[in-house]
Amino acid sequence: MKIEIINLIDRGVANKERIWFRVIADCDLSFYIVFDTTYLSPNSISNLQKHSYWFGAKSVKSGDYVMLYTGPGTPVESKNNDGSTNHFIYWGLEKTIWNKEGDCAVLFELNSWQTSKFE
Numbered sequence: 048m049k050i051e052i053i054n055l056i057d058r059g060v061a062n063k064e065r066i067w068f069r070v071i072a073d074c075d076l077s078f079y080i081v082f083d084t085t086y087l088s089p090n091s092i093s094n095l096q097k098h099s100y101w102f103g104a105k106s107v108k109s110g111d112y113v114m115l116y117t118g119p120g121t122p123v124e125s126k127n128n129d130g131s132t133n134h135f136i137y138w139g140l141e142k143t144i145w146n147k148e149g150d151c152a153v154l155f156e157l158n159s160w161q162t163s164k165f166e
Contacts, residue, residue, distance in 0.1 A: 048071075048154070048156050049070065049071055049072035049073070049074040049156070050068050050069070050070055050071065050074065050076075050079055050107075050113070050154065050156075051068065051069050051071055051154075052066060052067070052068055052152060052154055053067040053068060053069050053112075054066075054067045055067075055145050055151075055152060058143070058145045058146060058150070059143045059145065059146030059147075060143065061118060061142070061143055062116070062118040062119075062120075063116075063118075064116065064117045064118065064143045064144070064145060064146075065114050065115060065116040065117065066081065066114070066115045066152050067112065067113075067114055068112065068113040068114075068115070068154075069111075069112055070107045070108060070109055070110065070111040070112070070113065071109060072109050073106070073107070073108050073109055074106075074107060075104060075105065075106050075107070076102035076103065076104070076105040076106075076107060076113070077101075077102055077103060077104040077105070078102075078156055078157050078158070079101075079102050079154060079155065079156055079157065080099055080100065080101045080102070080154075080155050080157060081099065081100045081102075081115065081152055081153065081154050081155075082096040082097075082098070082099050082152070082153045082155070083096065083097045083098040083099070083144045083145065083150065083151075083152060084096050084097065084150075084151060084153055085097075085147075085149045085150055085151060086149045086151055092151060092153065096153075097144065098140070098144050100115065100138050102115075102136070105134065105136075107132075107134060108131070108132070110129070110130075110131040111131050111132045111133070111134060112131065112132075112133045112134065113133075113134045113136060114133065114134070114135050114136065115136050115137075115138060116135065116136070116137045116138060117138045117140045117143055117144055117145070118137065118138070118139070118140060118141075118143075119137055119139045119140075119141075120135070120137035120139075121137065122134075122135060122136050122137060123135045
């Protein structure tokens, strides 16, 4: 995995709730998806996802940070003094999703996928 979750910040606070990620190796965000689920026990999570966010195509570099806000907004970037970049991305949901005890975020790296249209 080339990205890691650092923290869920301002859980349950509208327009502030966000997940903070650190990029640990150069990659494209389109290979990552985040799910909202719950803990069943301290060491087990549910396989039922309530919400999912699949990042769009965006190249990021090792040392960059990504903030995924659950609310609406316009994507922006800002440079840090060390040359890394902060990427601010917005999910566009109208309500918070990590607002209850036991809620958790799960990050998946997708190496390949297949789609099919059924008629």
